[in-house]
Amino acid sequence: MINWNRSLHNAVVPQTSVCAPAGEINLAVLGKIFATDVDFTKQYYNHLRRPALGIAALLLVTLSACLPVPTREPTQAIPVPYRITQDENPYAPDIEDTGRQIAAVTVASVIVSEKYEFTPPRAAIVITGHMPSVCNELRIEISPPDDQFRVFIEAYSLIDPDIQCDDVFQQFEAEILLGTYSTGRFTIWVNDALAGDFVSY
Structure with a gap:
């Protein structure tokens, strides 16, 4: 005061x-x-x-x-897709491929379908096209899915460089089951081109 x-x-x-x-x-x-x-x-x-x-x-x-301190909402983790089982692929790369030359193939069409006669249902792919000669052997390599649910498939051919072969086109049609996958919608890419998609439950 x-x-x-x-x-x-x-x-x-x-x-x-x-x-x-x-x-x-x-x-x-x-x-x-x-x-x-x-x-x-x-x-x-x-x-x-x-x-x-x-x-x-x-x-x-x-x-x-x-005042209450605001808490940050936990971010929901996106599940990483993966292949559960792999069906037999008769065109998969082999150990005996060492020493052979890689040659291109011409892909004419790709059909993606789902086979419901299997439990669980499986996706299948049919690739048609031709190779440079009758001496070429077809190879189809199926990679596991990436984090964007993409399945990349590479189709190519191999030839023994020591064999003389006439350059006559060889037609091919290959059907392969893709196996079972984790839950999600997957896209299929053949030689870097989008071929279709399938849903795994």
């Missing part, structure tokens, strides 16, 4: 009558009294204002500490 400083007030305002002789008002004395009272009012207001601001800041800090 600010105490009224009587001595200061007396120093500013001399102990004289406010009224001048003959009933006239002493304006100089009234001005000093008014200035002193205004200065005291400002000091008193500032004195009361400081603790009020401190209390308000303390309340804000307390309320912010009581």
Whole structure:
């Protein structure tokens, strides 16, 4: 609390009558009294204002500490697709392929179907086309699915470089069961071209 400083007030305002002789008002004395009272009012207001601001800041800090901290929602992990079982592939790469030359094949058509006579149902693929000569041997390599549910299949041919062979096209038609897969929709790509899709349950 600010105490009224009587001595200061007396120093500013001399102990004289406010009224001048003959009933006239002493304006100089009234001005000093008014200035002193205004200065005291400002000091008193500032004195009361400081603790009020401190209390308000303390309340804000307390309320912010009581607010619940937001928790981050856990991200749902996307299951990684995989091949459960692999059916027999008569055109799979073999150890005896070492030393042979790789040759291209021309793929004419690709048919993707689902075989419901199996439990669980299986996807099957039929690839038709031709190879450069009758001496070429067909190879079809089926890769496991990637994280985008894509199954890449590579069709190519092999030939023994020591064998002389007439350049006569050799037609082929290959049907292969793709096996069983984890749950999801898979796309099939043959020689980097989209051939179709299937759903595994």
